[in-house]
Amino acid sequence: MEVEKTKIISVLVENKPGVLHSVANLFRRRNFNIESITVGPTEQKDLARMTITVNEDEKTIDQVIKQLAKLIDVIKVEELEHGNFVMRELALIKVSVPSPKERSDIINCVEVFRGRVIDVSTDSLTVEITGTPDKIDAFLNLMKTSGVIELARTGITALARGAKSIRIDE
């Protein structure tokens, strides 16, 4: 994923059933493409935050935001300003370990990337890596030679930097 082109939209929604369906359905129906979407509760119990990454041009992003804002269950929607937000993605990577030599190579790599080994078996390691998507891409690239058995990525979650916040109006 090319991070520069990707736009991140932070959406504050009602935390109730059906909301994810209407948001996802909106993207499908309007022919917008979702790169990734993460959803979880916020500091307020009845609200959830969706972080949606989209790879579209300015005009389409404008429509995405306006159409999202139109949904009744969407409280607030904002595009995170370029360079002015922090973002992270988490990946769990199961790597095959044919020999003890490779095992220590992989563990060294994991340390360089500030990841953690969270499960070990005789012929595999499961690694947790957190960071920007390109950091995770770089780590995955290194693991190619050993062989990735399974991969799970969460997609990007993000917040605006500093005191700026996307919250419900007081």
Added chain:
Amino acid sequence: MTKMSGAQALLESLERQNVDVIFGILGGAILPVYDALWGNKKIRHILSRHEQGAAHAAEGYARASGRVGVCMATSGPGATNLVTGIANAYMDSSPIIALTGQVPTVGVNSSYMIGRDAFQEADIIGITTPITKYNYQPRTVAEIPIVVNTAFYIATTGRPGPVLIDLPKNVQVETAEVEFTNKIDARGYKPVIEPDLAKISEAAKLLAKAEKPIILAGGGVIISNASDELMQMSDLLMAPVATTLMGKGSFPECHPLSVGGIGMHGNPAANKLMGEADVLLAVGTRFSDRATANLDTFCPDAKKIHIDIDAAEIGKNIEVDVPIVGDAKTSLKILHAALTNKLHKNEGSAWTKRVKEAKDQLSPLLKEMPKDLLPKALLTELRKLLPENTIVTTEVGQNQMWSALYFKALKPRTFISSGGLGTMGFGFPAALGAKVACPDRPVVDIAGDGSFIMTEQELACSVTENIPVTVIVLNNSVLGMVAQWQRMLYKRRYMAVNLGKTPDFVKLAEAYGAQGFRARSIEEFQKAVKTALKSKVTTVIDVPIGSEEDVVPFVPPGCGLPQQRGDY
């Protein structure tokens, strides 16, 4: 707080919203609500003969009156039959409430339960999410009043639209202490009414300098009851007013500055002038493809001002110079105030002369009455026969486009047509709904034989429920509009458009207990319409017309408005 069932709480909530009529068909999963309706004196139930008819009738009611139309159906097929009508209301921004029964969320018999593929279960919430403004499935009796309040609030405010309430059967039956309040619960929903004054002033500057201004009025003008403000604006600017199909009636089509509808089958004068204008003031329109045709040649030289209550419509289809998000009526008023003193009326300007010239040369008006029974002659004649306050609905296809071209709408809410979805079968049930809303005014459905057959069963409803309307069937025994496309664009390869032996519409009307006439000449047509207007029973007037009659002019798909072709 009063203890009552969910069904009673629903009806009480509807009464508090001044609902006086529900169009619907019952079934197992909505029976508790129908049982609660027994003996109800405030709400009239009208038994439609197909749920699609109920939904269109609710929309006809809403569009004729400006009030909310309500339709109701059972779970499963009842609910899915409403879908076309709900989609139609969504596309045309009509405020309707659809009530559907649903299988229970809990039950004695755990196989008759939501999520178990129970008998007549359909996921109507999932199905209607993209075609409703919002939808609800209340899970407790106590929340019903707030759900109903909020549903009506959402349906009627901002850009109106359909809201569906899906009622699990156990929620209809269970009892609870219910509190009725005016509370609504939609904190994420804040329709913008007041326009941004900075944008208004930008618009005023553009309009003040305009030499060839034109106004394009869409359905939003009718919805926001802004016809007076539109008239004042046109008067101030001396600007011609073109309309979209949905905006037809927002400006009297007999007015010297009315140039008719734009679009694929638009009035040539309107289409031509759109291309010549230097400033376009578009109000309450979403620039649909049928209205604009190819965008490259749509109003190419004009600075564009776009007023719409739905922010998402701004910049969706065309780029504009001055976007104004706000209610049409409020925005026009404020814009008018900003313009007064900046302008002085200039009735003899070159532009007003040009408008008159374009209308004289290009408008598809009948100079003399032809001998043959041509649609344009019929519809020109029909205008003379119908009182000004008559509500006209149309079906979809050639009948609709001929009506748009030749039948002049003089007042808002008197021309009701399926604009966005283009639903054949809309006109007749919509006419019934309009008649229920406005029982003292004549209601006429201009139909084609293909469309009328799609919802003709509502004749039973119309006769039984005593809702007399007039249906004029322009009968060419062919699916005319698609046949026209095959004629013009597919080398006359007529595939699946011939309707063969269409029913005898006179006998069909009589079979339902309505009256039927056949008109083979203008004189017979005049006589039939006059009789129908005086009748207390629904009248079907069958008018045989030629099967190769085209709607012209025509902007072929992909072409721009200036590339209109065809003699008319």
